[in-house]
Amino acid sequence: xxxxxxxxxxxxxxxxxxxxxxxxxxxxxxxxxxxxxxxxxxxxxxxxxxxxxxxxxxxxxxxxxxxxxxxxxxxxxxxxxxxxxxxxxxxxxxxxxxxxxxxxxxxxxxxxxxxxxxxxxxxxxxxxxxxxxxxxxxxxxxxxxxxxxxxxxxxxxxxxxxxxxxxxxxxxxxxxxxxxxxxxxxxxxxxxxxxxxxxxxxxxxxxxxxxxxxxxxxxxxxxxxxxxxxxxxxxxxxxxxxxxxxxxxxxxxxxxxxxxxxxxxxxxxxxxxxxxxxxxxxxxxxxxxxxxxxxxxxxxxxxxxxxxxxx
Amino acid sequence: xxxxxxxxxxxxxxxxxxxxxxxxxxxxxxxxxxxxxxxxxxxxxxxxxxxxxxxxxxxxxxxxxxxxxxxxxxxxxxxxxxxxxxxxxxxxxxxxxxxxxxxxxxxxxxxxxxxxxxxxxxxxxxxxxxxxxxxxxxxxxxxxxxxxxxxxxxxxxxxxxxxxxxxxxxxxxxxxxxxxxxxxxxxxxxxxxxxxxxxxxxxxxxxxxxxxxxxxxxxxxxxxxxxxxxxxxxxxxxxxxxxxxxxxxxxxxxxxxxxxxxxxxxxxxxxxxxxxxxxxxxxxxxxxxxxxxxxxxxxxxxxxxxxxxxxxxxxxxxxxxxxxxxxxxxxxxxxxxxxxxxxxxxxxxxxxxxxxxxxxxxxxxxxxxxxxxxxxxxxxxxxxxxxxxxxxxxxxxxxxxxxxxxxxxxxxxxxxxxxxxxxxxx
Numbered sequence: 165x166x167x168x169x170x171x172x173x174x175x176x177x178x179x180x181x182x183x184x185x186x187x188x189x190x191x192x193x194x195x196x197x198x199x200x201x202x203x204x205x206x207x208x209x210x211x212x213x214x215x216x217x218x219x220x221x222x223x224x225x226x227x228x229x230x231x232x233x234x235x236x237x238x239x240x241x242x243x244x245x246x247x248x249x250x251x252x253x254x255x256x257x258x259x260x261x262x263x264x265x266x267x268x269x270x271x272x273x274x275x276x277x278x279x280x281x282x283x284x285x286x287x288x289x290x291x292x293x294x295x296x297x298x299x300x301x302x303x304x305x306x307x308x309x310x311x312x313x314x315x316x317x318x319x320x321x322x323x324x325x326x327x328x329x330x331x332x333x334x335x336x337x338x339x340x341x342x343x344x345x346x347x348x349x350x351x352x353x354x355x356x357x358x359x360x361x362x363x364x365x366x367x368x369x370x371x372x373x374x375x376x377x378x379x380x381x382x383x384x385x386x387x388x389x390x391x392x393x394x395x396x397x398x399x400x401x402x403x404x405x406x407x408x409x410x411x412x413x414x415x416x417x418x419x420x421x422x423x424x425x426x427x428x429x430x431x432x433x434x435x436x437x438x439x440x441x442x443x444x445x446x447x448x449x450x451x452x453x454x455x456x457x458x459x460x461x462x463x464x465x466x467x468x469x470x471x472x473x474x475x
Numbered sequence: 476x477x478x479x480x481x482x483x484x485x486x487x488x489x490x491x492x493x494x495x496x497x498x499x500x501x502x503x504x505x506x507x508x509x510x511x512x513x514x515x516x517x518x519x520x521x522x523x524x525x526x527x528x529x530x531x532x533x534x535x536x537x538x539x540x541x542x543x544x545x546x547x548x549x550x551x552x553x554x555x556x557x558x559x560x561x562x563x564x565x566x567x568x569x570x571x572x573x574x575x576x577x578x579x580x581x582x583x584x585x586x587x588x589x590x591x592x593x594x595x596x597x598x599x600x601x602x603x604x605x606x607x608x609x610x611x612x613x614x615x616x617x618x619x620x621x622x623x624x625x626x627x628x629x630x631x632x633x634x635x636x637x638x639x640x641x642x643x644x645x646x647x648x649x650x651x652x653x654x655x656x657x658x659x660x661x662x663x664x665x666x667x668x669x670x671x672x673x674x675x676x677x678x679x680x681x682x683x684x685x686x687x688x689x690x691x692x693x694x695x696x697x698x699x700x701x702x703x704x705x706x707x708x709x710x711x712x713x714x715x716x717x718x719x720x721x722x723x724x725x726x727x728x729x730x731x732x733x734x735x736x737x738x739x740x741x742x743x744x745x746x747x748x749x750x751x752x753x754x755x756x757x758x759x760x761x762x763x764x765x766x767x768x769x770x771x772x773x774x775x776x777x778x779x780x781x782x783x784x785x786x787x788x789x790x791x792x793x794x795x796x797x798x799x800x801x802x803x804x805x806x807x808x809x810x811x812x813x814x815x816x817x818x819x820x821x822x823x824x825x826x827x828x829x830x831x832x833x834x835x836x837x838x839x840x841x842x843x844x845x846x847x848x849x850x851x852x853x854x855x856x857x858x859x860x861x862x863x864x865x866x867x868x869x870x871x872x873x874x875x876x877x878x879x880x881x882x883x884x885x886x887x888x889x890x891x892x893x894x895x896x897x898x899x900x901x
Contacts, residue, residue: 182675261791281793282677283747290748291791302795304677342677370671 174472177274177295179285180305181346189311189347195468196315199239200461207235207463212475213242216273221263222299223249223279228435228459229299229308233276236466242474245272260284261291268294273474277301282339295473303337309434310343312465316458317390320430324351328426330384331355332415333394333442334363334405340434341394342371349374358384359394359415360405381415388425393417393433393443417443422452430454476503477894480515481853484523488530489828490844499528501851501894509845521896523855526888527823530843531563531852532830534804536628536653536707536731536779539565539596542583543572548784548872550584553804554592555870556782558898560804561887563852564595564842566834568628569606576601576612581620593897594890595852597623597838599653602641606630611641618648623838626653628707629754629799633659635692642702651703651729651837654693656714657754661685666795668741668756676746678794681756683711690714694721697728705837706730708781710755712765719774729837730769731779734803734810737766739877749790749797750877753783770829771820777834778826780807784873802876806864808856809883816858817884823858830854851894858885860900 174188181189201207218237222230230246237244247267258266260279267275274295277285282302289296300306314324321327329348335341335357345355349372357364358378369375378384385391396411406414422429431443431452439445448455481499486509488494498513499506534557540548548556550567557565567584569575575584581598588596600622601612607630614625625645631654632638638654645652662685667673669680690706694717697704706718709730721728735753740760744751751757769775783800790797811829815821835843842850866879890898 259788259791260793279793281795284793286747287793302677336674339677342675365674367671367674371675 174469175295177289177473178297178307178469179289180298181307181310181343182305186350189314189350192311192465192468192472193315193318195471196311196461196464197318199464199467207239207467209239211241212471213237213240216242216474218242218244218274218276218470219267219272220244220246220276221267222247224300226278226299228462229278232459232462233299233466236463237470239463240467240470242470260288264288264292268292274470297469297473300339302339304339305343306339307343308462308466308469309340310347311469312458312461313344313392313432314347315461315465316432316454317430319457319461320428320454321389324348324353327351327353327390328388329353329355329390329392330358330388331392331394332358332381332384332417334397335359335368335394336363336365337397338394344392345372345375356384356388360411362405382421382424385421385425388429390430390432391417391425393431395434395436396438396442412441416441417447419444419446419450422447432458435459477851478502478515478518479521479851479891479894479896480513480518481521481523481528481855481891484526484528484855486528486845487824487827488845489824489832490530491846493845494824499845499853501853501891504851504893506845506847506849506851508847521855521889521891526855526857529827529854529856530831530845531850531892532561532808532854533564533834533840533843534562534780534782534807535566535777535834535838537565537567537782537804538570538784538800539567540784541571541587542580546872547786550587550596551591552870552872553782553784554588554594554596556802556804558593558890558892559870560806561808561854561856561890562594562804563854563890563892564597564840566597566599566623566838568599568626569601570629574601574605575599575617576604576606578613578616578620581617581622585621594892597621597840599624599626601625602627602632602652603637608632608634608637611637611644614641614644615648618650622650623840624651624653624705626655626707628653628655631655631657631659631689635696638693639696639700642696642700642704646700646702649839651705653705653707654689655707655754656686656689656693658685658688661688666752668758670741670759672741681754683713683758683762686711686755687713687717690717694726694728698726701727703727703729708733708736708755708779710736710758710762710766712762715765715769715774719769722774729776730774731777731834732766732770732775733779733781734807734814735801735877737763737770738810738814745877747794748877749792749794750801750875752794752797752799753781753801754799767815767820770815775829776837778807778811778829779834780804784871785875786873790875800875802869802871802873804871805869806876806878806881809864809886810878812858812885813883851891853891854887855889855891856885856887860885860888862886
């Protein structure tokens with residue numbers, strides 16, 4: 165089993181943004197910018213993780229995150245194995261701890277894990293020595309998404325300092341929102357959360373400094389630098405927060421809304437997008453949309469994270 | 476029938492308002508005398524110098540898991556954990572397999588306890604068949620077989636009409652109706668207290684209101700029926716306020732609180748560690764303060780542990796998949812001393828009441844006193860011994876406690892049941 169270097173904050177893996185300090189986030193983002201390829205070129209290939217094995221363990225469906233972790237690992241020279249829970253012994257009733265112990269017995273160097281239960285990677289980290297990278301846990305955090313969102317903002321803004329950001333949609337069930345909120349708050353952002361009341365509980369205002377709540381979308385996006393739209397997560401909602409026919413009318417992002425924000429406003433979405441449900445097609449495809457840049461930046465950020473954990 | 480002379484301790488017997496250094500003589504299983512310089516030829520002596528000698532402690536809310544779930548706990552192991560925790564009597568909840576909803580199951584528990592239990596065991600019967608909340612269980616026959624109360628603990632009766640009928644029957648049988656107060660629609664899917672912490676951790680919340688609306692409903696039904704109604708593991712400030720109000724209006728209501736609900740808040744729990752997962756969930760600090768105030772002002776009748784053993788493999792899972800409940804028998808006195816007595820909130824005498832006369836009165840047990848003729852059950856504890864709880868040494872079959880490794884000042888020293896020493900600190 166690889167020994168953990170206690171001096172590196174990421175030696176034990178990356179479980180969430182909340183427990184990272186600002187310096188560590190800046191270090192990851194700096195390194196990610198180094199990995200970003202010039203336009204029309206692909207990622208550079210490095211060998212710093214040659215001989216390392218990374219297991220991608222996805223207990224929940226994922227396309228972009230899983231592929232992007234895999235490409236990131238391969239670009240760094242690591243060997244990767246991707247396991248989808250449906251095809252593994254989990255479907256035969258094996259417990260999570262037993263599954264992980266079985267994998268760890270084969271001596272990989274790190275596990276990248278997505279799981280439907282909040283805190284599943286934290287629980288495992290308490291019982292296993294291997295570094296764990298959280299690729300999304302339930303409705304808690306998705307730390308590499310938070311980092312790639314920050315990198316995407318930095319592509320279009322000089323710094324993360326003092327941004328005004330609106331996050332709109334199902335915040336309660338969003339792991340992306342929690343990671344974004346923690347990260348941007350550490351850089352002093354003003355963050356407005358907006359959505360139907362049962363998806364934006366008032367307690368969210370206590371999540372981090374600089375967070376406030378609005379139930380009026382037009383008010384929320386006034387003069388913001390960034391609008392982050394979230395997917396309406398039908399699979400995580402246990403009862404409808406409002407009539408489905410009203411959702412887009414009150415909380416869907418439409419082209420005319422953009423005039424309320426700052427002129428160079430960045431529109432982001434973690435994907436997969438539901439055109440016509442949380443944002444209109446013309447917004448998704450507009451100049452202001454950074455949605456494809458987010459996907460692109462996923463690889464660079466995950467290269468930086470894997471390198472920091474394993475190199 | 477055993478005899479024992481307990482010498483030199485500070486005897487606290489709230490029932491007779493006695494608090495002085497004295498000896499306690501138990502002969503043939505019953506209290507014979509409390510006094511200074513008692514002598515008894517050929518009787519075993521227990522030296523209690525420097526310790527407190529109290530009537531045997533009663534835990535009116537435990538889960539023994541037998542019959543049916545013996546890999547988690549048995550009547551034997553659970554009663555040994557009780558003895559090791561300083562308890563001489565325990566009342567066991569009916570959520571076994573099968574549910575204790577018939578005289579057959581009640582008789583099995585009574586018989587089994589007679590054979591193997593280290594302490595007195597009093598079964599609590601189900602309110603409804605299978606605790607399904609629909610049809611009343613065989614409450615009268617269970618009463619004859621030995622139940623002391625009825626409860627659908629953990630699966631509260633959601634139908635107010637069924638609860639009303641149960642209360643009417645319980646009143647005629649003179650047994651209390653104990654409710655685990657939780658509106659299952661409001662709490663559905665929740666894993667911890669609803670508030671800033673559940674939002675931060677991305678876990679689904681159990682709102683305080685899910686407890687409060689049931690307490691409110693039950694208090695109205697208790698007034699309607701005249702039944703004795705008892706709130707199990709009360710955990711919120713609003714429920715405490717309602718119970719205080721109902722008591723002032725003469726409604727026959729009592730309540731218990733657990734040590735974990737006055738010892739830890741939802742901000743102090745270890746994230747995603749299932750040893751902090753129970754129902755009701757750990758609440759906010761203003762709830763904890765209200766519970767302690769209820770203990771201080773007399774609203775709270777009893778401290779009960781809700782000892783809920785679960786085997787390790789069930790608790791070693793993703794937080795949301797783990798069952799609710801923690802063990803509590805062996806840490807109850809230590810936590811009560813550290814959180815209530817050493818902090819100066821209550822006297823040690825009041826603490827003794829909460830473990831003796833309080834639960835005895837709620838459950839009509841004719842115990843909890845050192846009066847001559849009473850059962851020879853005694854709990855000896857002290858206020859100064861430093862010890863550390865190590866869950867690996869627990870007498871329970873399960874290990875699901877958040878208090879392992881915790882340092883305590885003062886705790887149980889010896890447990891005496893019917894004049895026999897059933898546990899003694901090494």
